[in-house]
Amino acid sequence: xxxxxxRQRGLRDWVLAAGGAPPLANAGLHRDNILGGLATxxxxxxxxxxRLVGEACFTGLxxxxxxxxxxxxxxxxxxxTGFPAWLAGQEVARxxxxxxxxARLEAAWTHAYHAPEADPLDPAALTALGDAVExxxxxxxxSHRFITSPWPVDRIWRANQPDAxxxxxxxxxxxxxxxLVVRPAAEVLLIRLRPGAFALLMALxxxxxxxxxxxxxxxxxxxxxxxxxxxxxxxxxxxTGVELP
Amino acid sequence: MQTTITTRRLGLGLIxxxxxxxxxxxxxxAKAADMEKCYGVVKAGxxxxxxxxxxxxxxxxxxxxPGAFIAVxxxxxxxxxxxxxxxxxx
Amino acid sequence: xxxxxxxxxxxxxxxxLAGRPGLRFLEVHAENYMxxxxxxxxxxxxxxxxxxxxxxxxxxxxxxxxxGAEPLDTDHLADLAxxxxxxxxxxxxxxxxxxxxxxxxxxxxxxxxxxTASLSLVADHIDQTQTALRRRILVENPSSYMxxxxxxxxxxxxxxxxxxxxxxxxxxxxxxxxxxxxNVGLDAGAYLAALPANAVEEIHVAGHEPVxxxxxxxxxxxxxxxxxxxxxxxxxxxLTRFGPVPTLVERDANIPPLAELLAEAxxxxxxxxxxxxxxxxxxxxx
Numbered sequence: 001x002x003x004x005x006x007r008q009r010g011l012r013d014w015v016l017a018a019g020g021a022p023p024l025a026n027a028g029l030h031r032d033n034i035l036g037g038l039a040t041x042x043x044x045x046x047x048x049x050x051r052l053v054g055e056a057c058f059t060g061l062x063x064x065x066x067x068x069x070x071x072x073x074x075x076x077x078x079x080x081t082g083f084p085a086w087l088a089g090q091e092v093a094r095x096x097x098x099x100x101x102x103a104r105l106e107a108a109w110t111h112a113y114h115a116p117e118a119d120p121l122d123p124a125a126l127t128a129l130g131d132a133v134e135x136x137x138x139x140x141x142x143s144h145r146f147i148t149s150p151w152p153v154d155r156i157w158r159a160n161q162p163d164a165x166x167x168x169x170x171x172x173x174x175x176x177x178x179x180l181v182v183r184p185a186a187e188v189l190l191i192r193l194r195p196g197a198f199a200l201l202m203a204l205x206x207x208x209x210x211x212x213x214x215x216x217x218x219x220x221x222x223x224x225x226x227x228x229x230x231x232x233x234x235x236x237x238x239x240t241g242v243e244l245p
Numbered sequence: 246m247q248t249t250i251t252t253r254r255l256g257l258g259l260i261x262x263x264x265x266x267x268x269x270x271x272x273x274x275a276k277a278a279d280m281e282k283c284y285g286v287v288k289a290g291x292x293x294x295x296x297x298x299x300x301x302x303x304x305x306x307x308x309x310x311p312g313a314f315i316a317v318x319x320x321x322x323x324x325x326x327x328x329x330x331x332x333x334x335x
Numbered sequence: 336x337x338x339x340x341x342x343x344x345x346x347x348x349x350x351x352l353a354g355r356p357g358l359r360f361l362e363v364h365a366e367n368y369m370x371x372x373x374x375x376x377x378x379x380x381x382x383x384x385x386x387x388x389x390x391x392x393x394x395x396x397x398x399x400x401x402x403g404a405e406p407l408d409t410d411h412l413a414d415l416a417x418x419x420x421x422x423x424x425x426x427x428x429x430x431x432x433x434x435x436x437x438x439x440x441x442x443x444x445x446x447x448x449x450x451t452a453s454l455s456l457v458a459d460h461i462d463q464t465q466t467a468l469r470r471r472i473l474v475e476n477p478s479s480y481m482x483x484x485x486x487x488x489x490x491x492x493x494x495x496x497x498x499x500x501x502x503x504x505x506x507x508x509x510x511x512x513x514x515x516x517x518n519v520g521l522d523a524g525a526y527l528a529a530l531p532a533n534a535v536e537e538i539h540v541a542g543h544e545p546v547x548x549x550x551x552x553x554x555x556x557x558x559x560x561x562x563x564x565x566x567x568x569x570x571x572x573x574l575t576r577f578g579p580v581p582t583l584v585e586r587d588a589n590i591p592p593l594a595e596l597l598a599e600a601x602x603x604x605x606x607x608x609x610x611x612x613x614x615x616x617x618x619x620x621x
Contacts, residue, residue, distance in 0.1 A: 001485040004453055005404035008436040008445075015441060026480035026518070029302045029548055029555070030443050036301030037442040044290030052324075071440040074398025074411055075370040076294045113288060117376035123265045131258035143376075159324045169325050186285030186378060210257055227260045227267075234268030280349055284385060285378030287345040293587060295366050297397045297430060297444055298541070298558035299478065300588035 016067050038066045041076045042083060046106045048160045052099065053092060061090065077114050081107060098151035098171065105153050105190075108145035108181040112188045115143035120184055120237035132244060134211055138204040139241040143183040146202060150175050154192050184237035191236060196224035201233060337604030339582045340393065347593045348382045355389055356597055360425060362393040362583050369414045383422065392424040393537065393583065398440065401460045401474065402433035402447040412467045419468055426537055426581075428473035428506045429464065431457065431494065448483035449493040461501040473536055474498075475506035478543075478556035479515040490521065491529035498534040505530060507577070508539035509569045510562070510585075514554040523569055527576050535577040540570050540603060541585035559588030562599060571606050579611045 002010065010023050015031045022028055039062035043050045050058045065086055071079045084103035087093050093100045118141050129136055147153070152174040159169045178198035180191045193201065196217035203213035217224040233239070340360035343351070351361075368379060396415060399407065419427055432444035447453050464472055476494060488496075498505055507530070516523045542560030546553050562570075562584070574580065584599045607613070 003404070004447065004450075004456065005436075007448065007483075008404050008433060011445065012436050012439060012441060016439075024481040024483070026548060026551070026553065029299065029480050029553065030441075030445060033299045033302035034441050034443045037295070040290070040301055041294045041442070044288070044294055071442065072438055073370070074295070074400075074408070074434065074440050075366040075414075076442065077367070077370050114370065114377045114379070117380075123269060127258075127262045127265050129258065129261070131256055133261050134257050156325065171325060183285075183377065186281070186283060186381060210261075227264050230261065230264035231267035231271065234264055235271040280352060284348075284381040287348050287378045287382055289345045293345060293367070293590075295364060295397055295442060296558065296587035297364070297395070297475075298585070298587045299443070299480075299555050300557040300559050302546075302555055302557075 016070060018067070035063050035066055038071070038076075038079070039063055042066075042080050045077075045080050045110045046083065046103055048106055048157050049087075049099065049103050051160045052096070052102065052156075057092065061087065061092065064090075078110065080110075083107065098149070098153060098156060101147070101149035101151055101153045102156055104149075105147050105157055105179065105181070108147055108179075109188055109190070111145055112143040112181050112183040115141075115183060118142055118240045121234070121239040121241055123234070126234075126242055129242065129244070133242065134209055136210070136242040136244055137207055138210075138239055139243070140201070140205045141182050141184055141238055141240050143181075143188075144205070144238060145181045146198070146205075147177070147179040147181065148198075149177045149179075151177065153177055154179055154190055157190065180236075180238065182236065182238050189236060194221065194224075194229070196221035197229040197233065200224075200226075200229060201238065204239075337600070338579050338607050339584060339600040339603040340390075341584050341596050341600055342586060343383070343386065344586070344590050345379075346590060347596075348386065350593050352382070352385055352389070354593075356593075358390060358597075358600065359581050360391040360393050360583075361386060362395050362585075365394050365396040365415055365418055365427075366398045368418055369411075387422055392422055393426040393428065394419060394422065394424040396427070396429040397444065398434055399429050399460075399464065400433045400435040401429055401457055401464070402431060402445075402453065403435050403460075404433070404456070405436060407460055407463055408435060409467075412464065416468050419470070426473055426506075427468060427470065428475055428537065430475045430477055431490075431497075432477045444477050446477050446479050446481055446483075449486040449488035449490060451488070454488065454493060454496060458497055458500045461497060461503050465501065465503065471503055473504040473506040475508055475539065476511050477515075478508070478511040479519045479521075480553060482519045489526075489529065490515070491526040495529060495531055495534070498531060504536040505534045506537045506539065507535045507573060507580075508541070509573050510539065510541040510543055510566050511556060513563075513566050513569055514543050514556045517554045524572065527569075527573055530577075532577060535573075535580055538570065538573060538577070538580050538582045539585050540566055540582060540599075542566075557588055558585050561595075562602070567602065567606065570603065571610070574607060574610055579607045582607075 014020060014023055015034055039059050042062045065083055069082055084100050084107050087103050088100035155169045155174055178193045178195055180193055182189050199220050200213045200217040203216045214226055336357055338359050340358050340362055343361045343363050430444050433447055434441050494505055512523050512526050515521050540562050541558045542562050543554045544557045544560055546555050582603045586596060
């Protein structure tokens with residue numbers, strides 16, 4: 001008789017391989033439940049992708065991905081973190097070249113949705129720094145993610161929400177997309193930034209000083225208006241703190 | 246570069262203080278009257294994603310042809326116009 | 336107040352918080368509120384925190400792999416302990432099943448053969464879990480589709496011995512007994528009789544669906560349909576033997592409007608009332 005370990009490895013190998021005789025009668029019920037369940041999990045995390053390619057195509061992709069990269073932890077809310085990168089190498093992503101970027105946006109959305117809570121930056125603490133703000137390190141909300149794409153992925157995402165209208169997305173306009181995904185309170189925000197503001201926030205998020213971040217922004221956009229952009233970023237509460245060294 | 250140097254002389258502290266004032270006006274605190282404002286929209290499916298049932302058995306692996314998922318349903322194009330597979334120029 | 340609770344589902348959260356129907360408890364799957372870098376914030380936790388203030392909670396784990404041949408995932412166990420500490424549930428439960436091998440998680444509750452060797456292994460895993468959580472857990476009987484030729488313990492005796500060795504309680508899923516009886520040939524009445532009367536601390540009832548798999552008629556534990564008359568009969572027998580044990584109406588697929596789940600909860604309460612007296616609260620009426 002096989003040992004327990006041999007039983008369990010045997011079932012895993014059979015479930016994740018395509019084909020072969022089942023190790024025991026009815027093992028196929030478990031295989032179908034595992035592969036079907038994980039496809040359902042991925043569909044819940046990538047609803048726009050699911051809608052873009054349709055049920056049959058999505059299920060095929062999901063099952064191929066599950067066999068390529070089965071879960072490594074029991075909580076499944078972040079299962080599929082590697083799905084966008086894997087998808088980018090598939091034939092369907094060559095046919096629809098915006099697809100993998102849409103998937104990256106959905107993975108960022110899911111990350112933001114489940115991220116830890118954090119209180120927003122206290123505006124008084126920021127103004128109290130005066131010109132010493134130059135030396136401060138800025139802390140961004142733990143939910144934030146940055147996405148860039150040559151495609152208007154935010155418009156594709158919005159057009160494929162359940163409550164979206166009938167309008168179609170023109171792939172020929174609004175490319176060169178810079179997005180911030182963040183959940184400062186209860187709701188996930190998807191914000192399109194101008195390239196300068198995106199560069200500023202990336203630099204602050206990387207721990208660079210405000211003047212270095214400002215220079216990065218000006219390098220991309222000579223008309224970059226720090227006061228205006230900072231006003232917008234503070235209003236969405238993407239910052240959670242400033243600290244002097 | 247000229248722009249950089251001129252603007253820098255205004256002082257970061259003043260710029261930041263003005264931005265804080267502007268942001269405070271912009272972000273009128275949402276009245277937490279409705280529950281979703283406080284708690285957020287619970288994404289259906291997300292908190293049900295691992296169950297102790299076999300609800301997914303029996304309808305999962307009907308199609309195990311590895312090439313089958315390459316076909317993209319026509320419905321895809323209904324929401325996306327332009328049809329180009331080249332990115333718009335930057 | 337009756338003895339019945341329901342599983343917390345995304346689409347029912349706002350309605351539960353607004354209407355506050357009378358329920359003995361709410362049950363959640365632990366893993367839906369866990370995760371290393373994620374899982375500590377966001378809407379799911381905000382709603383659960385609000386509802387925890389109104390209802391007792393049961394935290395039902397589906398991913399610990401108590402029956403796994405490899406050591407328990409200690410990161411998972413630590414996450415579970417943190418969740419239990421945060422929400423202070425009335426019950427914590429897991430399954431007599433495995434789902435993890437060589438670090439890979441399979442999204443199912445897979446059965447183990449019942450042998451003297453597997454009994455020692457599962458007992459050790461239950462001990463380790465109860466030590467990490469600093470409390471007793473309940474262990475649930477699985478739904479079975481596969482029969483192992485090496486099994487030499489009846490499932491009920493195996494569960495009873497686990498309870499005796501580890502002090503754990505039993506979460507008795509009467510629907511699982513019903514589908515296992517059909518699929519692998521158990522005697523449901525003998526099963527109930529073989530369990531120690533004082534160890535059953537929670538009961539699950541759920542719906543199942545008949546399918547044909549490779550030419551065999553199988554009852555599938557889908558949690559996707561109303562509880563059947565046969566399962567309500569077995570539930571009545573279970574309450575008769577174990578007393579008015581807190582009961583969960585489980586629904587994880589084809590989730591109906593809240594009123595339908597509350598009506599099923601009222602059915603369970605009604606059975607308890609006919610056996611033990613008392614009143615079914617009005618709030619359960621659909």
